[in-house]
Amino acid sequence: MTAAGFARAQPHVLAYEGKFSNHPDDPGGRTYEGITQRVYDAWCAANGQPKRTLSKDTGKWAGWTEQRDAIYRKQYWDAVRGDELPAGVDFAVYDAAVNSGPGRAIRWLQRALRLNRIDGVFGVATLAAVKAHPDKDLLVAAICAERLTFLQALGTWKTFGKGWGRRVAAVKATGQAWATGSVGPAPDKIDDASAKAVIESAPPAPSTAGADAAIGAGSGTATVGTVIESVRQQIEPYAGASERVQQIVVALIVLGALVTFGGLAWRWYTKRKAARLAEALA
Incomplete structure (x- = not known):
């Protein structure tokens, strides 16, 4: 719970982030x-520095290391009040902030603390809850679990999931070690773990339109079920004249029932899936 936490966490974060990247599926670009x-352009503008294009040679720039660490501290560490967080917890929240933004990282901390208000704002109540938590080791694990659930719900998980999963596991191992007073593992590079994991990469919630079309939920137009019923009513008067027509009437009745019950089941499934997605994305 000191400023030394930043110096200890930084080599691990840099190992996960790697050097230059510009993956087409990475929202960080x-x-x-x-x-x-x-982020770099914004920092340059705020500090009266000339803007430069990041590239593979950025590490050779004079003063880059100082600029980089100043950005990390201001944009992420200070944003999650890293100096005030317990050892291990500071690292778990800080790395999450770098990867997904401070607001999202604070939300995971608040969810792990089981606070009533989950707003991504690190105020007095959140800090008090952190200090009062009896098991910082367990808190680190809970933060990482919330983070992993979010990552797995993103549309970019299929591309970056393997690296993200390894990164979260590494953060958990290191954070728990520090929380219990252990030295923990040395910083270790993880491939494909640097892509930014943000809410904008979330897939759209599943639609109930197909189910609604079958059962008529929220629609004033004819549904599949009503069309089938209309056809059945038109041909039913002729059922007595032909066994074949009788069979068609029965088939239409069964089909109408299947469409209706199938629509209800699909609507329940899609609403449940949408709720799970919303929960995962906090």
Whole structure:
């Protein structure tokens, strides 16, 4: 719970972030050592520095290391009040902030603390709850569990999931070690773990439109079920004249029932899936 936490956490974060990247599926875009072009440009503008394009040679720039660490401290560490967090917890929240933004990292901390208000704002109540938590080791694990659930719900999980999963596991192991007073593992590079994991990469909630069309939920138009029923009513008067027509009437009755019950089941499934997605994305 000191400023030394930043110096201890930074080598691990940099090992996960790697050097230059510009993956087409990474919402962070052009990035060097975890600093995106957008973040770097904003920092340069705020500090009266000339803007430069991040590239594979960025590490050779004079003063880059100092700029990089100043951005990390201001943009992420200070944003999650890293100096005030217990050992291990500080690392778990800080690395999450680098990867997904401070607001999202604070939400995971608040969810792990089981606070009533989950708003991504690190105020007095959140800090008090952290200090009062009896098991910081367990708190680190809970933060990482919330983070992993979010990552797995993103549309980019299929591309970056393997690296993200290894990163979260490494953060958990290191954070828990520090929380219990152990030295913990040395910083270790993880491939494909640097892509930014943000809410904008979440898939759209599943639609109930197909189910609604079958059962008529929220619709004033004809549904599949009503069309089938209409056809059945039109041909039913002729059922007595032909066994074949009788069979068609029975088939339409069964089909109408299947469409209705199938629509209800599909609507229940999609609503449940949407609720789970919303919960995972907090």
